[in-house]
Amino acid sequence: MKIIDAHMHFWDLEQNYLPWLCDPRPLENFRYGDYSALRRNYMPEDYRKDAEGFDVVGGVFVETEWDPSDPLGEISWVKGVAMRHGLPSVAVGQAFLDRVDAPGILAAYGADPFVKGIRHKPRAAPRPDAVEAGARGSMGDPVWRQGYRHLGRNGLSFDLQTPWWHLGEARALADDFGDTVIILNHTGLPADRSPEGISAWRSALRLLAGAPNVRIKISGIGIPGQDWLVEANREVVLTAIEIFGTGRAMFASNFPVDSLVARYRDIFNGFDVITSDLTGDERDDLFWRTASRTYGVAV
Known part of the structure; x- marks a missing residue:
């Protein structure tokens, strides 16, 4: 099974400043706990060592919370990495949609064929009952949405990382800006695996999936302190596939971040086992074809 890894990160801490890793x-409250590793x-x-034995034919670099004063610097750096190493194939850049420089940054990305979209993590509440409609920096913030408007104008997609209790806001965003593809990162962060938690996550996912311009990355579902097991993650993976369909779902490693909770082979062998009853076309969608279509990765 060939793979286009829909979510990967690279960094060189000797050359570049990433506050969360360098400070x-x-x-x-990092979601995987201690990330000193x-x-x-x-x-x-390093990635190829982790992915040894797997046929990775392409990959999507996603911004790494690089120095926020220089978003374009990360793209310049990673393009050099791609030229030297053959990975990544394309990039999702950093932008801050509620900053005054957003229109210029997005225009620069739109003019660069290597950049397919951006990620800006909107402000999120710590729990479902703390959601504040229209909070500053959230998907409901008019200033944030004004910046978001420039994505469609520049042909850019939006990688959304937010907990599932904000997916109602994401649905409104998808409805209001139908020309912009939203890619939900890390399966909507279903950290609470209780029956109640999974039920609420499933309902939020169904709401978001009702918008045709939304895709989902099945990734980032490791559980701190536990091995990445098929038994622990089967329901999450199959629920996401059932709700979105294979044509709008894609697998991703989130390496090296998910190396805190799993080996690369645990994740992709797990995806393989969980989807073993699907057709070859459906599995192609999940392992490479949806990512290829969504991000324009040639195979």
Whole structure:
């Protein structure tokens, strides 16, 4: 099974400034807990070692929370990486949609065929009952939405990383800006695996999937302190596929971040086992074809 990895990261901490990895004080409440193991360079040669034995034919680089004062610098750097190493195939850049420089940044990305979209993590509430409609920096913030408007004008997609309790706002965004494709990152972050948590996540996913311009990355579903097991993740994977269909779903490693909770082979062998009853065409969608279509990765 060939793979287009729909979500990968590279960084060189000796050359570049990524605050969350370079600053002495770590982020609070990082979803996988202690991430000190990530404070090292991670380049395509490291990725290929992790992915040894798998036929990775392309990959989508997603912004790494690079120095926020220089979003375009990350794209310049990663294009050089791609030229030297053959990975990544395309990139999703950093932008801050509620900043005054957003229109110029997005115009620059739109003029660069290597850049297919952007990611800006909107402000999120810590739990479902704390959601505040229209909060500053959220998907409902008029200033944030004004910046979002420039994505469609520049032919860019939007990688959305947010917990499932904000997917109602995401649906409104998808409806209001139908010319912009939204790619939900990390399966909507179903961290609560209780029956109640899974039920609420499933309902939110169904709401979002009702918009035809939304895709989903099945990734980032590791559980801190536990091995990545088929038994633990089968329901999440199959639910996402059932709701979105294989034509709008894609698999991704989220490496090296998910190396905190799993080996590369655990993740992709797990995806293989979980989808073993699907047709060859459906599996092609999930492992490479949806990513190819969504991000314009030639195979």
